[in-house]
Amino acid sequence: MNFAENCKESILNGDIELAKKLADKAISEKIDIDLAIDAFSLAIREAGDLFEEGEFFLPELMRSAEAMKAAMTIFEPILKEGKEDRILGKVVIGTIEGDIHDIGKTLVAALLSAEGFEVHDLGADVPINTFIDKAVEVDAQIICISALLTTTMVGQKKLINQLKEKKLRDKFKILIGGAPISKKWVEEIGADGSAENAISAVKLAREVLGI
Amino acid sequence: MGSMIIDQGLEPGTPPEKWNVSHPEKIQKIHLDYFNAGSDAVLTNTFGGSRMKLSAHKHGQSTEKYNQKAVELAREICPENCFIAGDIGPSGAFLPPVGTISVSDFEENFLEQAGYLADADIDFFCIETMVDLKEAEAAVKAARSVSNIPIFASITFQKTKRGYFTIMGDTVLNCVKTLEKAGGNVFGANCTISSDEMVDLIPLISQETNLPILAKPNAGKPQLENGKTVYLTEAKPFAKDIEQIIKNGAKVVGGCCGSNPEFIKEIAKHVKGE
Numbered sequence: 001m002n003f004a005e006n007c008k009e010s011i012l013n014g015d016i017e018l019a020k021k022l023a024d025k026a027i028s029e030k031i032d033i034d035l036a037i038d039a040f041s042l043a044i045r046e047a048g049d050l051f052e053e054g055e056f057f058l059p060e061l062m063r064s065a066e067a068m069k070a071a072m073t074i075f076e077p078i079l080k081e082g083k084e085d086r087i088l089g090k091v092v093i094g095t096i097e098g099d100i101h102d103i104g105k106t107l108v109a110a111l112l113s114a115e116g117f118e119v120h121d122l123g124a125d126v127p128i129n130t131f132i133d134k135a136v137e138v139d140a141q142i143i144c145i146s147a148l149l150t151t152t153m154v155g156q157k158k159l160i161n162q163l164k165e166k167k168l169r170d171k172f173k174i175l176i177g178g179a180p181i182s183k184k185w186v187e188e189i190g191a192d193g194s195a196e197n198a199i200s201a202v203k204l205a206r207e208v209l210g211i
Numbered sequence: 212m213g214s215m216i217i218d219q220g221l222e223p224g225t226p227p228e229k230w231n232v233s234h235p236e237k238i239q240k241i242h243l244d245y246f247n248a249g250s251d252a253v254l255t256n257t258f259g260g261s262r263m264k265l266s267a268h269k270h271g272q273s274t275e276k277y278n279q280k281a282v283e284l285a286r287e288i289c290p291e292n293c294f295i296a297g298d299i300g301p302s303g304a305f306l307p308p309v310g311t312i313s314v315s316d317f318e319e320n321f322l323e324q325a326g327y328l329a330d331a332d333i334d335f336f337c338i339e340t341m342v343d344l345k346e347a348e349a350a351v352k353a354a355r356s357v358s359n360i361p362i363f364a365s366i367t368f369q370k371t372k373r374g375y376f377t378i379m380g381d382t383v384l385n386c387v388k389t390l391e392k393a394g395g396n397v398f399g400a401n402c403t404i405s406s407d408e409m410v411d412l413i414p415l416i417s418q419e420t421n422l423p424i425l426a427k428p429n430a431g432k433p434q435l436e437n438g439k440t441v442y443l444t445e446a447k448p449f450a451k452d453i454e455q456i457i458k459n460g461a462k463v464v465g466g467c468c469g470s471n472p473e474f475i476k477e478i479a480k481h482v483k484g485e
Contacts, residue, residue, distance in 0.1 A: 053371075053373075054371025054373040054374075054376065056380075057376065057378060057379055057380030058309055058379055059308055059309060059379055060380070062308040062309050063308050066308060097224060098223030098225075100264075100268065100303055101303070103309065124267070125224070125267070149223065150217060151217050151221060151222075151223040154223070155223065179433060182434055
């Protein structure tokens with residue numbers, strides 16, 4: 001098995017230790033880091049495809065995302081040293097206030113982070129101002145707001161209105177998620193998009209940033 | 212129950228169980244509407260009434276009160292020959308790698324809630340909407356350890372390209388066998404899948420078990436229209452699917468998200484000729 005195949009195996013098996021070892025090896029043996037990251041990235045996308053196919057379930061996908069994150073953490077200092085910015089973008093994500101459902105949001109956060117986004121996960125039941133303050137603080141490009149309940153979805157609208165009032169709306173792309181979310185709702189509240197599932201959410205995040 | 216409480220103005224961030232204390236008349240009215248529509252049993256308003264789930268809303272200290280009161284409210288208006296099910300839903304927390312809690316946390320959580328419900332005199336337990344078999348197993352074991360009354364155990368399956376699984380990847384067979392062994396007396400499926408999907412799922416369950424089967428599908432998938440969530444399946448086609456679900460082997464039927472007493476009325480028409 002060659003190096004790239006090993007990388008793929010570590011991610012698909014959710015083998016955090018192997019992923020770390022391979023990342024270390026890439027550095028110590030001066031293997032092209034871009035090639036290594038590409039190999040890991042291809043594998044995490046395959047994990048996503050397997051999830052959509054019903055071959056992978058939540059635990060497998062989370063383990064793959066964790067293995068990916070472990071490898072990326074090892075590459076991070078090298079990438080920064082070389083002043084090569086591999087961070088795709090900064091994302092602030094959370095479940096809106098009043099709503100304690102965080103499984104979908106956590107999955108999106110894990111996959112965004114595995115893809116190479118810098119993710120600030122605020123958890124569940126997050127007040128509107130906490131989203132905005134954090135996004136301003138870290139200079140985020142994207143704010144992801146999750147709401148599973150029909151009663152809390154209005155929080156997504158409130159957040160966007162609040163941004164408009166503060167004249168900050170154009171500073172961020174707003175992606176919304178949750179079971180009851182429809183295209184119509186996205187348009188009604190003036191969000192920038194919504195995805196069917198966590199895998200498409202990652203594609204959408206790239207899309208709205210034009211990468 | 213949940214959809215109805217939301218329709219009646221539950222504030223975001225408030226656990227529905229709080230209404231057992233703050234709006235008892237509304238909870239009783241909902242129960243009564245169901246009994247009048249033809250329900251043989253109603254579920255107590257305790258779906259999110261375990262300490263873990265209530266604590267997420269900062270209401271953990273009211274766990275005992277909310278559960279006791281829920282049973283009292285249902286008992287007061289329960290007609291003769293009808294039943295009260297003590298409802299237990301998921302804790303909202305997950306085992307690794309998704310979350311950080313342990314199976315013993317689940318057990319402790321459900322032992323407490325099941326104890327309050329059993330002490331308050333329910334007729335049977337309804338453990339439902341479980342997406343993780345390990346959590347469902349912990350809840351069934353906890354309920355069995357506090358009481359000998361029947362336990363209905365219901366899992367939430369998803370339809371994938373390879374068939375029906377929980378989101379954690381548990382198969383129908385594994386769910387049936389595990390929960391039967393844990394002490395469940397009725398096995399079922401509820402939530403997420405719609406009534407037409409439930410028609411297909413029931414035969415897959417019935418080939419794996421001799422236990423009576425429960426089926427509580429959603430009224431289709433939720434859609435947002437003019438800022439309000441609507442479920443696309445209406446009462447009549449829903450009841451028609453239920454008729455087929457019964458032919459396919461279900462013994463206990465009802466509705467989950469998006470259903471209301473109107474749905475039960477239609478089902479009762481088909482099932483009981485009312």
